[in-house]
Amino acid sequence: MLSPLVTDQGRTTIADTVVAKIAGIAAREVSGVHALGGGAARAVGAIRERIPGGRTNQSLGVSVEVGERQAAVDLQLVAEYGVSIADLAQGIRRNVISSIERMTSLEVTEVNIDVQDVFLESDDQDQQDQQAEPRVQ
Template sequence: MVQALNHEELGQVEVAPEVLGVIASIAASEVEGVVDMHGTFYNALAEKFGRVNYTKGVKIDMINDAIVVDVYVTVAYGKAIPLVAEAVQENVQSTIYTMTNLDIREVNIHVVDIQIVKHA
């Protein structure tokens, strides 16, 4: 658990890493140029059976009391990968901070695929 707030008189608020993963996944998906989040084999198998994984494509690590987020994305063909990656980093960091008041040390973007987007 990650401690978000500490009010001596009221108690503590803790945020589970899975919650940070959901926030990061949704924030990354909102960025123009991100076509899909890249999950694991387990994620793909679970989706075949109708289970939705809201943390798909995100890995949260606690390293020396610092939060490190790894995001695995598929980018649309023709989009500038550095610009999309930077936008994902900024949106993930700012969204997590806005919702939890937690500082993120790193947001690492892993572009695992390019997809040609067909327009109808």
């Protein structure tokens, strides 16, 4: 059975990292997603971004399995407080599936979402307050 990626003229393969990056960007586009990844992964990502020349890892919190015609996606994320998690998950699935299928022609068989935490504005303010205090005198 031929597909847009497997034709009589040749075969196109798409690396897992490409699909993971597309999924990560698509998930971040959905309002209500504060961040992708669990706590430790986000901490390492924040350090990487502060290094001169460091880049944001768009696939942080994303794992994928890619075959010749299909892909499956697993996402870990932090949701904004007050957002309906069921609606958020539905919006993420819709955007991730649409983006991957449009860009790669792979059929997305599933998008599993693991909400690791809920972000509160006060959490961010507490962290900023701690950083503003001098550590030494």
